Amino acid sequence: MKAIILVGGEGLRLRPLTCNVPKPMVPVVNKPFLEHMIDNLKRHHIDQIILAICYLPDRIQHHFGDGSDFGVSLTYAVEQSPLGTGGAVKNAERFLEDTFVVLNGDIFSDFDLSDMVEFHRDHKGKATISLTPVEDPTAYGVVEIDAQSRVKRFIEKPSWETVTTNLINAGVYVLEPEVLDLIPGGVHCMLERRLFPDLVEQSVPFFGYRSNAYWIDIGVPEDYLKLHHDILMGKAVARFPGKSMADDIWVEEGCKMHPSAKLMGPVVIGRGCTIEQGVRISGPAVLGAGCTVGRGTAIDEAILWQNVKLGKDAAVRSSVVGNNSVIGDNTWVVDGSIISDDIAIGSSNKLEHGIRIWPGNTIKDNAISF
Ligand code: GDD
Ligand code: MG
Numbered sequence: 001m002k003a004i005i006l007v008g009g010e011g012l013r014l015r016p017l018t019c020n021v022p023k024p025m026v027p028v029v030n031k032p033f034l035e036h037m038i039d040n041l042k043r044h045h046i047d048q049i050i051l052a053i054c055y056l057p058d059r060i061q062h063h064f065g066d067g068s069d070f071g072v073s074l075t076y077a078v079e080q081s082p083l084g085t086g087g088a089v090k091n092a093e094r095f096l097e098d099t100f101v102v103l104n105g106d107i108f109s110d111f112d113l114s115d116m117v118e119f120h121r122d123h124k125g126k127a128t129i130s131l132t133p134v135e136d137p138t139a140y141g142v143v144e145i146d147a148q149s150r151v152k153r154f155i156e157k158p159s160w161e162t163v164t165t166n167l168i169n170a171g172v173y174v175l176e177p178e179v180l181d182l183i184p185g186g187v188h189c190m191l192e193r194r195l196f197p198d199l200v201e202q203s204v205p206f207f208g209y210r211s212n213a214y215w216i217d218i219g220v221p222e223d224y225l226k227l228h229h230d231i232l233m234g235k236a237v238a239r240f241p242g243k244s245m246a247d248d249i250w251v252e253e254g255c256k257m258h259p260s261a262k263l264m265g266p267v268v269i270g271r272g273c274t275i276e277q278g279v280r281i282s283g284p285a286v287l288g289a290g291c292t293v294g295r296g297t298a299i300d301e302a303i304l305w306q307n308v309k310l311g312k313d314a315a316v317r318s319s320v321v322g323n324n325s326v327i328g329d330n331t332w333v334v335d336g337s338i339i340s341d342d343i344a345i346g347s348s349n350k351l352e353h354g355i356r357i358w359p360g361n362t363i364k365d366n367a368i369s370f
Helices: 032-042 057-064 082-088 115-121 175-181 191-202 221-232
Strands: 002-008 048-053 074-076 100-104 106-108 127-133 143-146 151-156 166-175 206-210 215-217 243-244 248-250 262-264 265-271 279-282 286-287 298-300 315-317
Touching: 002 032, 002 082, 032 048, 032 106, 048 057, 057 074, 082 191, 100 115, 106 166, 115 127, 115 166, 115 206, 127 191, 143 206, 151 191, 151 206, 166 175, 166 191, 175 191, 175 315, 191 206, 215 221, 221 286, 279 286, 286 298
Parallel strands: 002 048, 002 100, 048 074, 127 206, 248 265, 262 279, 265 286, 279 298, 298 315
Antiparallel strands: 100 166, 106 215, 127 166, 143 151, 143 166, 243 248
16 A cells, blocks of 8 residues: 655744744654654555655755665655645555555654544545544644544634534545545645545544544644653653663764763663753753763754754753754753754753744843843
């Protein structure tokens, strides 16, 4: 069976983390998010994967190539301009000759895809959609099903007044090729706003497959941080690079660690990091390759991408710092702050309250004071 992953969106809500990389390439525990999705598909013996790409396509193609380094066979369906979730699947029609799976490219889930495919076959569905319960359904596609699991209504991002269930579209579908006839070719079209309501209206066999397995959409920085937390705390299952040392600490080769540094797991440290005297790292925390943490600095529940340099007596807590950024001495980056790539923050600043700094910016010493 083939799967198509929709990875053409711009990831606007995840900015500034997606200013330089497309959302599927954003690192999650030191490997691109899309590698985790591919791992999950392989677990269900799906190794023929089509990537529907559009935004920053070269970044994805260059990393994944023909997929052989990742144990899969990859084909690319490239859109010159975004065709929407439906148009993207239609654009790959020539590769889809049998029952196939579609996945949103920003979903992390442990749910049993093989069981969903079996459910689709048992119910003789033309389309089956995965469903998961959430607290606030208004940010998603809301799906009503009947006692036989048949979809009765699909409403994308409804207002609270029209919400009748907490079951939402979890962004994974099993489809028969004939439903592609209902999607117009070469124009922008959304599965959620066009195909799914059409399937209901035309009484096509369209079913909802419920699962209570772990599920998250990494579309916003809070959920990006939450996924790290859940993987490191063992709530979500993922493979990541690093050799397991004692007490929930994973370290890749080439790291230099001062003997006085204290690591309280779960902590993952990438290749070639330097941890200086008196540093304290409290998990869940991830350091990408080539990071340097200066003397006396504290890291607490934070995610550092690659080549981040933290000065002396600094603090990073519940925040993300992007590639090649430098945080000065005595500077605090706390409470959901998102510092993206190539940023230089001088000494004695305090960045807090979910502040977001766009790539390439510089903040002088003592500019945002305590
Ligand atoms: N190739 C391609 N082309 N991919 C696209 C395009 C496009 O024009 N537009 C969006 N995508 C991809 C995005 O990259 C993402 O992986 C996926 O389609 C879903 O887009 P999002 O922008 O993340 O949508 P959402 O999160 O607001 O809503 C969707 O996902 C929810 C579950 O997380 C909908 O499918 C909702 O119904 C669903 O509940
Ligand atoms: Mg999304």
